[in-house]
Amino acid sequence: IRSSMLIDKNFTVAAVDPRVYGSFIEHLGRAVYGGIYEPGHPTADANGFRQDALEAIRALNVPIIRYPGGNFVSGYNWEDGVGPKSERKRLLELAWWTTETNEVGTNEFADWAKLAGTEVMMAVNLGTRGIDAARNLIEYCNHPSGTYWSDLRVSHGYRDPHNFKTWCLGNEMDGPWQIGAKTAYEYGRLANETAKVMRWVDPSIELVACGSSSRSMSTFAEWEATVLDLCYEQVDFLSLHAYYNNNNNNTANFLASSLDLDAFISSVASIADYIQAKKRSKKKIMLSLDEWNVWNSIGSSRADERWQIAPPEFEDVYTHADALAVGCYIITILKNADRVKMACLAQLINTIAPIMTDTGGDLWIQTTYYPFMHASNFGRGTVLLSNDQSDKYDSKDFTDVPYLESVSVYDEESGQLTIFAVNRHLEESMELNVDVRSFGNELRLIEHIVMESDDLMAANTKADPNRVLPRTGGQTTTDQGKVSAVLGRASWNVIRLQ
Ligand code: AHR
DSSP: OEEEEEEEEEEEEEEOOGGGGEEEOOSSTTSTBTTTBOTTSTTBOTTSBBHHHHHHHHTTTOOEEEESOSGGGGGOOGGGGSSOGGGOOOEEETTTTEEEOOOSOHHHHHHHHHHHTOEEEEEEOOSSOOHHHHHHHHHHHHOOSSSHHHHHHHHTTOOSOOOOOEEEESSOTTOTTSTTOOOHHHHHHHHHHHHHHHHHHOTTOEEEEOOOSOTTSTTTTHHHHHHHHHHGGGOSEEEEEEEEOOTTOOHHHHHTHHHHHHHHHHHHHHHHHHHHHHHTOSOOOEEEEEEEEEOTTTTSOSOSSTTEESOOOOOOOOBHHHHHHHHHHHHHHHHTTTTEEEEEEEOSBSSSOSEEEOTTSOEEEOTTHHHHHHHHHHOOSEEEEEEEEEOEEOOSSOSSEESEEEEEEEETTTTEEEEEEEEOOSSOOEEEEEEOGGGTTOOOEEEEEEEOOSOTTOBOOSSSTTSSOOEEOOEEEEETTEEEEEEOTTEEEEEEEO
């Protein structure tokens, strides 16, 4: 099969906001305890942070990590997680029916984030709490000193404020499963007032209002419109959450699910613009896709036995097909770079994650790690508009699905052009011809990275951690303003040019 792209460096979608390569760590399963934090582990530092996990995370170059939840945040009293560890309470955690030891809280996570080279996207509890706890938390985190809460932070050993810049106003407040779920009206009012007061404490922050917890919620669209109508001028972002799975064993249909993500993004952007029009506002709301991933075990669990400490939860084993889907989602996020300014791969370690650890043991890397790593490292710069052509197919839920899913990012500073491409065809390789004449005749191949597998269901496991790996040496040639490549069947490709 054949495909083509026509790209011109003068026609752009938008600059890539690095925060689209964000991720998420929740107090859920073994993400925190046994993931990033495990005192006594052979690689743990004096603070209990696993260095093997830090190393794997640093290689992803993640600029921002959402914390502490997720559903967890809607029942979380942040005060329980600060101060001397010996005095911290063990409490029932009602989002996931576990026991929370509170060994890791805001300050520890801030310390860890520094080591990981990432910013923190903090979430406030708008489930069981509200304006008062949120204003105290931001005073604790961001106010220099001289007040009760800021001095409390200083007394906890943190002289300098954390200066967290990005804050989520609650989490999935539309979901009946959420502790303290709300109607759109209840939430919109609360988000507006909480945002207003948080900005009074620190005017430099950016705020994210909760959109729907998925496109399939019955309240979707109406929720976004009502919430934004009530808090438009106080917030900067509206959130989207999107999880997909291949539980029907229909990989052609599964790989087309990025079309759903694309439609979701355009719908939310349209709703935001409708409210902008209604309000005659000069401000445009940007989108924060602050939870996205493949989640095959969705809905399947809360710990079988209640009140365990950090039981394994949602430890999905990701296949080659899952990595291709992740590649398609990343490409979709980039194609929407004018509107999606933040996105968080949910999550980062152990819980629906690209990185796995054994408590007390080794770490291994899942298939989904690689497309994310490639995009985060090479997909910086400006997304170029592209005229893409390829044969198409129909699947169970989608029509006219192009076999080629692709995007290009140009980094003017380094002069590098990177093409990310998935060949969705499960049997046939694809010829890709790219017209790059606006770059002159000088463009040369740096490398063509490929991820393919003889088995779509192949996965990396503790026993066989290197089953599916990317390699260089894909087939690409350049000649007189043309790039010609062969994309193997069901493959993820990164074509790096300069
Ligand atoms: O990421 C796992 C969970 O998915 C989060 O806690 C919640 O926000 C979403 O439903």
